[in-house]
Amino acid sequence: xxxxxxxxxxxxxxxxxxxxxxxxxxxxxxxxxxxxxxxxxxxxxxxxxxxxxxxxxxxxxxxxxxxxxxxxxxxxxxxxxxxxxxxxxxxxxxxxxxxxxxxxxxxxxxxxxxxxxxxxxxxxxxxxxxxxxxxxxxxxxxxxxxxxxxxxxxxxxxxxxxxxxxxxxxxxxxxxxxxxxxxxxxxxxxxxxxxxxxxxxxxxxxxxxxxxxxxxxxxxxxxxxxxxxxxxxxx
Numbered sequence: 368x369x370x371x372x373x374x375x376x377x378x379x380x381x382x383x384x385x386x387x388x389x390x391x392x393x394x395x396x397x398x399x400x401x402x403x404x405x406x407x408x409x410x411x412x413x414x415x416x417x418x419x420x421x422x423x424x425x426x427x428x429x430x431x432x433x434x435x436x437x438x439x440x441x442x443x444x445x446x447x448x449x450x451x452x453x454x455x456x457x458x459x460x461x462x463x464x465x466x467x468x469x470x471x472x473x474x475x476x477x478x479x480x481x482x483x484x485x486x487x488x489x490x491x492x493x494x495x496x497x498x499x500x501x502x503x504x505x506x507x508x509x510x511x512x513x514x515x516x517x518x519x520x521x522x523x524x525x526x527x528x529x530x531x532x533x534x535x536x537x538x539x540x541x542x543x544x545x546x547x548x549x550x551x552x553x554x555x556x557x558x559x560x561x562x563x564x565x566x567x568x569x570x571x572x573x574x575x576x577x578x579x580x581x582x583x584x585x586x587x588x589x590x591x592x593x594x595x596x597x598x599x600x601x602x
Contacts, residue, residue, distance in 0.1 A: 372469040388474040438582045448488055453574040460566020475533045482529035485577045493584030535569045
């Protein structure tokens with residue numbers, strides 16, 4: 368029983384090796400990239416749209432709606448990052464129905480990379496919206512005493528994102544593997560279906576948390592702008 372796709376070694380030369388995590392990750396990236404290109408290369412008007420284009424537009428529309436509901440007034444600025452995370456984690460879960468495929472999110476290295484991307488995206492979007500000075504100032508509000516606590520919060524929530532996703536994805540695979548060795552096939556099939564549902568829920572939760580963190584980093588500007596508008600109206 369494998370605990371992680373890291374244990375699958377396809378090629379190795381010295382300390383350089385290609386394991387299952389690397390192979391499945393790049394295979395999934397290639398699949399998403401090629402699929403997106405094939406669907407969007409011939410976009411058509413509403414009456415002539417293909418089923419794939421309709422499906423893609425529904426997904427994009429729903430992601431934009433979720434981003435806007437979180438509190439981001441311009442979801443088109445964030446959908447490239449947030450939508451990619453959702454599609455990657457969700458597709459990794461759905462493809463587990465293919466024999467031999469193991470989700471790369473079952474490796475701590477993959478979940479750590481996803482969490483690290485969120486860790487970098489939060490200040491990126493915050494600085495983009497607020498500017499360097501205003502964003503850095505948010506770490507010492509309402510008092511400079513809050514600086515170490517805000518820095519600890521940034522690091523701790525990144526670790527929490529990685530461990531939460533890794534734990535939930537790995538636990539489902541372990542349960543299926545254990546049941547497959549001690550019970551008839553019907554139970555692993557049921558657990559696999561349950562694992563698909565769990566994986567999609569985790570993809571949604573991870574994406575929503577990433578969006579919430581980014582929204583929190585860009586919220587100061589909206590508050591400040593609203594105060595300025597009120598002052599101008601009173602004047």
